């Protein structure tokens with residue numbers, strides 16, 4: 001029996017991509033995984049796939065922009081498990097049609113608001129709703145999927161590898177999530193809960209595209225490591241495969 005057996009994790013956007021693989025790897029470690037998807041039928045399919053692989057997976061409908069869904073998931077976890085050990089805020093969108101441009105002069109209010117609704121406001125609202133349940137875990141872990149594209153230090157360096165990728169809505173939403181990580185980690189520093197930002201790498205998913213450098217199995221590793229980190233876990237860090245990124 002795995003040392004992780006008995007733990008419960010919720011992964012948002014877990015019907016495909018990095019989220020599905022994160023759920024798979026946590027499940028392989030013995031964690032019961034709640035598969036969050038905004039389309040319940042997609043959550044059902046993903047949970048069935050993982051169950052067929054021997055993983056303890058449960059489908060939950062969760063659109064992170066829906067207060068009703070967030071409250072329903074919190075009530076479901078409360079009544080069925082009484083606590084939550086791991087929250088992986090993985091769901092994310094890029095509504096600007098790519099990354100390799102600078103749209104600071106043209107990005108629309110609709111793109112900004114839609115992106116922030118999912119990538120930032122949803123993360124904060126869901127996390128706050130679940131915090132009472134995470135506090136009941138002996139060692140709660142919150143993993144926020146951000147991106148190297150949220151790094152202001154790198155964006156302000158014209159020579160950096162991301163200098164040409166300035167999709168403002170996506171990038172600023174990830175910078176905002178990084179701020180949430182730092183603020184929440186500080187707020188919870190005297191508890192056993194640890195809060196960190198994960199950059200998965202440039203990964204071959206629907207979002208990352210076929211030209212990305214990393215396979216999905218590796219793209220999940222940063223999230224999984226932070227979700228399963230022990231008492232020596234970092235808190236308020238911004239990491240890719242264990243290495244810190246500049247804020």
Ligand SMILES: NC(=O)c1ccc[n+]([C@@H]2O[C@H](COP(=O)([O-])OP(=O)(O)OC[C@H]3O[C@@H](n4cnc5c(N)ncnc54)[C@H](OP(=O)(O)O)[C@@H]3O)[C@@H](O)[C@H]2O)c1
Pocket residue numbers: 012013014015016017018019036037038039042062063064065089090091092093118145146147148199200201202203204205206207208209212
């Ligand atoms: N791939 C990369 O290279 C890369 C790099 C850096 C960071 N990231 C971050 O890693 C995370 C996962 O990305 P990915 O590459 O796996 O993307 P993906 O394949 O496009 O998957 C995104 C997931 O988020 C879900 N989602 C979108 N809006 C949602 C909402 N309102 N409520 C609930 N779920 C929602 C999607 O559901 P549907 O299937 O219903 O659309 C899907 O399950 C994202 O936060 C992304 O920003 C990715």
